[in-house]
Amino acid sequence: MPFGDFVNAIPPIGFLAIHLVLFLAGSYFAWRSFGAGATTLGGGFAFFALAEISYMTYHLNWTTFLFAHTISEILDLVAFAFVFVAVTRTILDRSTASLRG
Numbered sequence: 479m480p481f482g483d484f485v486n487a488i489p490p491i492g493f494l495a496i497h498l499v500l501f502l503a504g505s506y507f508a509w510r511s512f513g514a515g516a517t518t519l520g521g522g523f524a525f526f527a528l529a530e531i532s533y534m535t536y537h538l539n540w541t542t543f544l545f546a547h548t549i550s551e552i553l554d555l556v557a558f559a560f561v562f563v564a565v566t567r568t569i570l571d572r573s574t575a576s577l578r579g
Contacts, residue, residue, distance in 0.1 A: 490537045490538075493533075493537045494534060494537045494538070497530045497531075497533045497534045497537065498530075498534070500526075500530045501527050501530035501531060501534070504523045504524070504526040504527035504529075504530060505523075505524075505527045507520075507523040508520045508521075508522075508523035508524040508526075508527060511523055516564060518560055518563055518564040518567065519560070519561060519564035519565075521560045522556075522557045522558070522559075522560030522561035522564060523557070523561075524557075525553050525554070525556045525557035525560060526553070526554065526557040528553050529549075529550040529551075529553035529554045529557060530550075532546050532549045532550040532553060533546055533547075533550045
């Protein structure tokens with residue numbers, strides 16, 4: 479038995495609940511970021527929320543596991559890149575401002 483086989487005993491509704499909560503969290507953080515004018519950070523959270531929707535398509539039997547997982551990983555990579563750019567840009571802006579003043 480491969481490690482983690484016990485997860486197969488969890489009903490699909492459990493996975494849908496997990497992905498729904500993560501989708502809501504990503505959507506909320508995107509909404510707050512866009513509202514604060516942090517559009518790059520908001521974009522990262524929006525892509526994360528889209529990835530969670532993609533994961534849900536498998537648990538709803540709309541797509542195959544590998545398809546949903548691949549699309550979700552790509553969306554998560556884009557989300558990570560957006561968050562990375564937003565954070566590094568903020569840090570660089572602060573360090574540049576401290577050098578000037």
